[in-house]
Amino acid sequence: MPVSDKTAEGMRQSSWIRRMFEAGGELRKRLGAENVFDLSLGNPEDEPPPEFRQELAYQAQNPRAGMHRYMANAGYEATRDAVAGAISSELGLSFQGSDVIMTCGAAAGLNVILKALLNIGDEVIVPSPYFPEYLSYIDNHGGVARLVDSGDDFLPDPDKIKHAITKKTRALILNTPNNPTGVVYDSILLKKLADVLEESSQRFGQTIYIISDEPYRRLIYDDQKFSSPLNHYHQSIMATSFSKDLSLPGERIGYIAVNPDIEEKSELLAGFVYANRILGFVNAPALMQNVVTNLQNVTVSVAEYQRRRDYLYEGLIEAGYEAVKPQGAFYLFPKTPAEDDAAFVQHLMEYGVLGVPGSGFGRKGYMRLSFCVNQATLEGAVKGLGKAIRGWR
Ligand SMILES: Cc1ncc(COP(=O)(O)O)c(C=O)c1O
Numbered sequence: 001m002p003v004s005d006k007t008a009e010g011m012r013q014s015s016w017i018r019r020m021f022e023a024g025g026e027l028r029k030r031l032g033a034e035n036v037f038d039l040s041l042g043n044p045e046d047e048p049p050p051e052f053r054q055e056l057a058y059q060a061q062n063p064r065a066g067m068h069r070y071m072a073n074a075g076y077e078a079t080r081d082a083v084a085g086a087i088s089s090e091l092g093l094s095f096q097g098s099d100v101i102m103t104c105g106a107a108a109g110l111n112v113i114l115k116a117l118l119n120i121g122d123e124v125i126v127p128s129p130y131f132p133e134y135l136s137y138i139d140n141h142g143g144v145a146r147l148v149d150s151g152d153d154f155l156p157d158p159d160k161i162k163h164a165i166t167k168k169t170r171a172l173i174l175n176t177p178n179n180p181t182g183v184v185y186d187s188i189l190l191k192k193l194a195d196v197l198e199e200s201s202q203r204f205g206q207t208i209y210i211i212s213d214e215p216y217r218r219l220i221y222d223d224q225k226f227s228s229p230l231n232h233y234h235q236s237i238m239a240t241s242f243s244k245d246l247s248l249p250g251e252r253i254g255y256i257a258v259n260p261d262i263e264e265k266s267e268l269l270a271g272f273v274y275a276n277r278i279l280g281f282v283n284a285p286a287l288m289q290n291v292v293t294n295l296q297n298v299t300v301s302v303a304e305y306q307r308r309r310d311y312l313y314e315g316l317i318e319a320g321y322e323a324v325k326p327q328g329a330f331y332l333f334p335k336t337p338a339e340d341d342a343a344f345v346q347h348l349m350e351y352g353v354l355g356v357p358g359s360g361f362g363r364k365g366y367m368r369l370s371f372c373v374n375q376a377t378l379e380g381a382v383k384g385l386g387k388a389i390r391g392w393r
Helices: 005-012 015-030 048-060 077-091 105-117 133-141 158-164 188-204 265-278 288-295 304-317 339-351 376-388
Strands: 100-103 123-128 143-147 168-176 207-211 238-240 254-258 366-371
Touching: 015 304, 015 339, 048 288, 077 100, 077 254, 077 288, 105 133, 105 168, 105 207, 105 238, 105 254, 105 265, 123 133, 123 158, 143 158, 158 168, 158 188, 168 188, 188 207, 254 265, 265 339, 304 376, 339 366, 339 376
Parallel strands: 123 143, 123 168, 168 207, 207 238
Antiparallel strands: 100 254, 238 254
């Protein structure tokens, strides 16, 4: 094996999403692409809003000297100022441009934060079900993930989290709106979680940070108001991106923002800038930083995602599935009719539908279905899901 034992092991256990991607390729060959309804990916099918192309064209037609050079590792000042202005009005906190570091998407942001915070063996609490890449990101930087099961409502349980905290706990990762469940955490829950961390930080004499992963922050339904963990806990750091709300996942553009009131701010920011550099990201893509500077108040159609959420949710309930109705993001996480979620997802493929077993997100007996696909795919999927539950013994 040319690769290290650890890499080989990681590849062997490679995520369910990847496996479903490969299974999807085979299924398309077998059934024909038009008979496959792929709800396995969080890769939005919708194009970015028209303002994105206008801004891209503007940047191409108005070149400036040095616009493709290296820059300060934290990113362009104008972009950081624009982001700070937008999140200040969105969250009601006073961010400065210097509180923001531009990153290669949320994934890079999370790696930068973990790289800067973790000593070998430090623990990071992850409520389960979870976005599976967290486990790799934590491991990348010598950390240990402590999984804490959420209830049937998929909301993190403050009491269980309190009991999982040890003197080695360095951070809690929160992800609202959530992938894979679509649940949104309300202010009351966030306040309770903040109280637990406050008290535990005091007890152990060391700060426990909240790392708030918020790429779905703007995809929120039913006129709900988003509440960020940053609104409730000052020792908090946000990682996010434009991957989902501008439909730009391939462009790798996002940012870290520290809570304006975070303690030892300049040391933390310097640590993040250093980690961004030495992890090899160097800086977020220059062209994309320029493009998003003027798109801070532009998003994909949230109403359209809500319509698709309703269509898939109603289709599932009518067919006899049990599911929590998602309030944000673009995933549904219904129960599979059997505890063996992998077997049911396999069975579903016979009807042309691709989902991902809940086991891949730390919750057996469920499956994740993405609705960031077009209407025809959703219609085919709802039909297949109906037939699959009826055909399941
Ligand atoms: C919860 C969550 N965090 C982080 C990411 C990574 O986002 P990005 O593509 O911006 O790196 C994703 C992508 O699907 C996600 O679902």
